[in-house]
Amino acid sequence: MSTPEIIHAHAAPQGFIRKYVFSLDHKVIGIQYYFLALVAVFVGMFLSLLMRIHLVWPTASIPLFGDIKPETYLTLLTMHGTIMVFFVLTTAPQGGFGNYFLPIQIGAPDMAFPVLNMLSFWTTAVAFVVMLAAFFVEGGAPLHGWTGYAPLSAIPSSGPGEQLGADLWILSIAIFCLGSLMGALNFITTVLDMRAKGMTMMRMPLTCWSWFITAILALLAFGVLLAGGILLLMDRNLGTSFFVPAGLSLTGKMIFPAGGFGGDAHFSHAGGSPLLWQHLFWFFGHPEVYIAILPGMGVASQLLSTFSRKPIYGYKAMVYAMLSIGFLGFMVWGHHMFMSGMSPYTAFAFSIMTMAIGVPSAIKTFNWLGTIYKGRIRFQSPMLFAIGFVSLFVSGGLSGPFLAQPVLDIQLHDTYFVPAHFHLIMGVAAIFGIFAGTYYWFPKMFGRMMNETLAQWHFWFSLIGAYAIFMPMHYLGMAGHPRRYSQLTELQYLAPLLPLQKFITYAAVATIAGQFLFLFNFFWSMFKGPKASDNPWESTTLEWTTSTPPPHDNFGGKVPVVNNGPYEYSVPGAARDFVMQTDPPVGSGH
Amino acid sequence: MATFTPTVPGQKATAGQGGGGGSAPPRRGGGGDSNRGSGGGSSNYGERLRRARLGLACGLTPILMLFVSFTSAYVVRKGLPTLDATTNQYVHDWLPVNLPWTLLIVNSLVLILSSLTMELARRDITRQAALAPAARIPGVSLGRERHFPWLSITTVLGVAFLVGQWMAWRALADRGFYVANTPSSSFVYLLTGMHAIHLAGGVIALLAAGAIALLHRPLDNRRIVVDVTAWYWHFMALLWIYVFALLALVR
Ligand code: HEM
Ligand SMILES: [Cu+2]
Numbered sequence: 114m115s116t117p118e119i120i121h122a123h124a125a126p127q128g129f130i131r132k133y134v135f136s137l138d139h140k141v142i143g144i145q146y147y148f149l150a151l152v153a154v155f156v157g158m159f160l161s162l163l164m165r166i167h168l169v170w171p172t173a174s175i176p177l178f179g180d181i182k183p184e185t186y187l188t189l190l191t192m193h194g195t196i197m198v199f200f201v202l203t204t205a206p207q208g209g210f211g212n213y214f215l216p217i218q219i220g221a222p223d224m225a226f227p228v229l230n231m232l233s234f235w236t237t238a239v240a241f242v243v244m245l246a247a248f249f250v251e252g253g254a255p256l257h258g259w260t261g262y263a264p265l266s267a268i269p270s271s272g273p274g275e276q277l278g279a280d281l282w283i284l285s286i287a288i289f290c291l292g293s294l295m296g297a298l299n300f301i302t303t304v305l306d307m308r309a310k311g312m313t314m315m316r317m318p319l320t321c322w323s324w325f326i327t328a329i330l331a332l333l334a335f336g337v338l339l340a341g342g343i344l345l346l347m348d349r350n351l352g353t354s355f356f357v358p359a360g361l362s363l364t365g366k367m368i369f370p371a372g373g374f375g376g377d378a379h380f381s382h383a384g385g386s387p388l389l390w391q392h393l394f395w396f397f398g399h400p401e402v403y404i405a406i407l408p409g410m411g412v413a414s415q416l417l418s419t420f421s422r423k424p425i426y427g428y429k430a431m432v433y434a435m436l437s438i439g440f441l442g443f444m445v446w447g448h449h450m451f452m453s454g455m456s457p458y459t460a461f462a463f464s465i466m467t468m469a470i471g472v473p474s475a476i477k478t479f480n481w482l483g484t485i486y487k488g489r490i491r492f493q494s495p496m497l498f499a500i501g502f503v504s505l506f507v508s509g510g511l512s513g514p515f516l517a518q519p520v521l522d523i524q525l526h527d528t529y530f531v532p533a534h535f536h537l538i539m540g541v542a543a544i545f546g547i548f549a550g551t552y553y554w555f556p557k558m559f560g561r562m563m564n565e566t567l568a569q570w571h572f573w574f575s576l577i578g579a580y581a582i583f584m585p586m587h588y589l590g591m592a593g594h595p596r597r598y599s600q601l602t603e604l605q606y607l608a609p610l611l612p613l614q615k616f617i618t619y620a621a622v623a624t625i626a627g628q629f630l631f632l633f634n635f636f637w638s639m640f641k642g643p644k645a646s647d648n649p650w651e652s653t654t655l656e657w658t659t660s661t662p663p664p665h666d667n668f669g670g671k672v673p674v675v676n677n678g679p680y681e682y683s684v685p686g687a688a689r690d691f692v693m694q695t696d697p698p699v700g701s702g703h
Numbered sequence: 704m705a706t707f708t709p710t711v712p713g714q715k716a717t718a719g720q721g722g723g724g725g726s727a728p729p730r731r732g733g734g735g736d737s738n739r740g741s742g743g744g745s746s747n748y749g750e751r752l753r754r755a756r757l758g759l760a761c762g763l764t765p766i767l768m769l770f771v772s773f774t775s776a777y778v779v780r781k782g783l784p785t786l787d788a789t790t791n792q793y794v795h796d797w798l799p800v801n802l803p804w805t806l807l808i809v810n811s812l813v814l815i816l817s818s819l820t821m822e823l824a825r826r827d828i829t830r831q832a833a834l835a836p837a838a839r840i841p842g843v844s845l846g847r848e849r850h851f852p853w854l855s856i857t858t859v860l861g862v863a864f865l866v867g868q869w870m871a872w873r874a875l876a877d878r879g880f881y882v883a884n885t886p887s888s889s890f891v892y893l894l895t896g897m898h899a900i901h902l903a904g905g906v907i908a909l910l911a912a913g914a915i916a917l918l919h920r921p922l923d924n925r926r927i928v929v930d931v932t933a934w935y936w937h938f939m940a941l942l943w944i945y946v947f948a949l950l951a952l953v954r
Contacts, residue, residue: 225754298761306754332761336768344776347893352883355776360786384785384796384886389776396772 135235137227138665142234143213144558149238150205150547153196155632156245158625160193165618169611171602184273186599187256191274192248194259195282198405199289200241202543206408207331208237208296210550211324213558215300217656218318220309220673222666225302229295236292244285247278255279258597260398261286263356263390267348280349283342290339293331300328309655311675315432316694318654318679319425322432323411326439327404333443334400341393348385356390359383388453395446402539403442406506407435409546410477413502415679416549417481419652420496421488422690424680427480434473434480441470451522460519467517474510478503489683494568495650498549501576502542508580509538512587527597530590533583541579548575548631555638556645560662563642567634571627578624585613653693654679748832748923752930759931763938766901770942773897774949777890781953798885799954803874810867811947814902817860818940824853825933832926854916854929857936858909861902868899887954894946902939908932 126132136142166173167181167189174180181189212230216223224230247254255274257266261283269276304325308317317325344355418425425431447455447463481503490496512534516522525531548571555563590596594610601607601614648657655675659668673695681692684699692699784793872892875881880888909932915925 226758229758294762294765298758301761302754302758306750306757332764333768336765337772339765340769340772340776343897344893347882347889353889353893354883354886355780355889358785384780384783386779386783389779393772393776 135231137223137231139212139216139224139227139230140558140663140667142230143209143211145234146204146208146212146237147210149234149241150201150209153200153204153241154544157193157196157201158628160189160196162621162625164189164193165621167599168601169615169618171600183599184256185253187258187597188248188254188274190597191256191258191282192244192254195244195286197540198259198401199286200237200244202405202539203289203293203401204237205547206412206543206550207300207324207327207404208234210320210412210547210554211300211327211408212296214554214656215321215324216303216307217659217663217667218321218654219304219307219312220655220668220675221303221307222668224299225307226299230299233292233295233299236288236295240285240288240292243281243288247274247281247285250277250281252276252278255282257282260394261345261390262394263345263348263385263387264358264361267345267356267385267387267390268361269349280346283345283349287339287342287346290335290342293335294339297328297331297335300324301332304328309673309675312694315429316675316678318411319414319428319431319435320408320411320654322435323407323409323414326435327407330400330404330407330439330442334397334404337393338397338401341390341397344393345390354383354385356387357383357385358387388450391450391453392446395449396443398449399446400439400442402535403438405539405543406546407438409502409543409549410435410506412546412550412553413481413499413506414484415654416495416499416553417484417503418680418682419553419650420491420493420499421485422491422682423484423488424678424682425480426483426486427476428678428680430476431480434476437473438470438477441466441473445470448517448522451519452526457519464517464519468514471510471514474506478507478510493552493650494563494565494572495549495553497569497572498545498552501572502545502549504576505537505542505545505579508584509534509536509542513538524593525590527595528590529586529594529596532596533586533590536583536586537579541575541583545575548572551635553650554656555635556649557656557661557663559639559642560645561638561640561642562645562649563638564634567630571630571634574627574630575624578620578627581620582617582624585617589613651689651691653677653681653691655694658693658695748927751923752927755927755931756934759934763935766938766942769897770894770945773890773894777894777949778953780886780890796886798887800875800880800885800887800891800950801878802891802950803871803878806867806871806874807947810864810871811943813860813867814864814940814943817857817864818937820853820860821857821933821936824857825930827853828922828926828929832922835922854909854912858906858913861906861909861936865899865903865906868895871895891950894950898939898943898946901942905932905936905939908935 126136126138132138133141136145163175163178163181164186166175167186171181212224253274255261255266255278256272257275257279265271265275266279266283269279304317304321308314344353347353348356414425414431445463445467447459448467451460451463485500512530516525516531516534552563552568555561589610592610594607598604598607601611645661647659647661650657655673656663658673675694676698677692677694677696679694681687681694681699683690684692687699781797785796786792787794872895875888875891880891882889882892908928912925912928912932915928
């Protein structure tokens, strides 16, 4: 337990280590999280590039890397998915932006528990190092996929990479769980207990609501994943069989436990259930996909309102929609397991619940459209990415209800249709949320503006690229192309689909190249960009009332008092077309 | 229900907190006691206490989820048949564990007792903290307060429980129930072991509270640590009762 300390009743820390490394300042910690995710996203992207190359040119040898063997492909697949889901999509929107802007947007000087906050970042960083270490141990990184399905993941002899590499993978996930739990605890306490005077829950920006709900999901979900990880580690290292069944066929021979059952004397496992792992994993896994996307929804709401110069359409509906998405999200995990042999009645129940999530999702989408409808839209880069987010959310979301039909899923499960669905919605939409947040908040975080021309180029590159990569995958899936296969050229029935795979690879190479526009813009603007004013976008929320970048205690000794709702744009009779939350009260507010 | 936090850097103990209307827990001796003498510039400790308790409540949630997960795994595994290669038929391989009952009941009593002493420690330090300002008024004497070393007693009982659990594991091994050789014993070790690890965390927190006392840090800090540890400790006692009941009733 951390000792709650007196928040910022001390001066700003001096010295490099206290200021930038083991900092207690939520802003520094937010930037640390962001940079961790930035490193992770480039690692993950590099792995995906290698995968795409291997798929269409299986014999190609990569400089500095060598040949890609089929098992190497599975390694890349596993590490790509894991790094992207955990260290990018869970880390940047929540740990990064959430840490930096949640306290400022609610008018607090810092997080509720700064020491814990620092610990949660460093725990996450250690988890990342442990994850990468899996590449460099004997046998290499694991090949059980980001979902770590047992018994593959539970038996060290089941393949290369399933020895020490898999242990490191599980350990890293467990450490990551601890870090996320500490972070979630901090977020919830901060929102409930640190809001400035006048900042009622219903006056919080939707970003804060999304971080808050995400934290609740994390608090409930990560403990379950941790439980699964502990059981898995025990199966692997202590010889238990929670997940390992009897009569498993491994390298061609059936194996049974020693003792009573006879058979392979080295194998004492029996009677466990691989499905138990799937239940534990997906009970976490489905909320996790919302952990990844909810902050993006918050950012999109914030930006669509700001850049349309209109109040968000249906603030309360947005809040309740997010709450019900979070709530329903815990009751649908079975939709990942339609093919596990579950009873059709259970499948039906999961199917109904899954489609029910479509309702709040649609409410959100219509409210976003309602927000920009007849707005005086400023098509600046943050807005473009916010619109892109909505576009990708719809495109990716529409395939969800198809997958949610057990009869259709029998055909589509484990085909490219699933990667198409989740990359559009979770991969790219969430990344667009991160980009939108970056272009929007960069001036506040680093005190300088990013280059708009490069940003617009980056937007079009990414949007067209993302669609070019993932739209054709729906078609591949419907044509029956299995996912996770490494050798496409050997299989006759996949041969007609190879040109499409080639096209996807070309699109991926171009899109990845386009990301360097962002990287260059980011670092160049950090040092050379034009100086930003305190409120360059004419926004209303509290982070724009303080100086750029904000001082150590966020408001320079002043304490904000909130009089207005978060999205008071174009209020009739007001002097400007935006009323800041700290301005004298106007209208009804929220 | 706005919460108002002074943000002036380097600010000393603050007089007259704004905001927080009605939400502030017992502040001693009316308002305006800017010079409480507890030092360290600890402003508004009621607020800090509430915050720490809220943080703890959030922290207990994942622990609960952890044991919910283990429980569901336990129940599922218990009902699950397994394939016997020799007969090619599904058989039930769940073997009820022969638990060392007496030892576990003694352990449970020790833990419940420690929960009691922990509560006494919490109340003791709460009273101390409440009276501290009055004791500084010249001429006021509170008489001789007797401070029982409840914290130390709790720590000793906590360690005794852990030692008792160790003995229980040894007893299990003596009866032929190891971590991996039957599915039921795997769960016994898992549930009791995870509980023990969490309780050991509580013992460390108690030692930290003791260290704070030795370092003469502000009473408030110590009070908050003791308070939060106490709630954590009670939770651990309840969790143990739950684990024990599960192992005893669902065999
Ligand atoms: C109305 C909304 C949605 C519905 C009905 C839906 C439905 C489904 C279904 C049924 C599957 C399982 C497909 C299979 O494995 O055969 C699936 C997979 C997936 N969905 Fe969704 N989904 C929705 C929204 C989302 C959102 C918002 C995200 C993330 C932000 C998401 C991320 C994923 C991921 C990551 C997977 C695949 C995981 C894997 O197998 O590797 N989905 N979805
Ligand atoms: Cu799902």
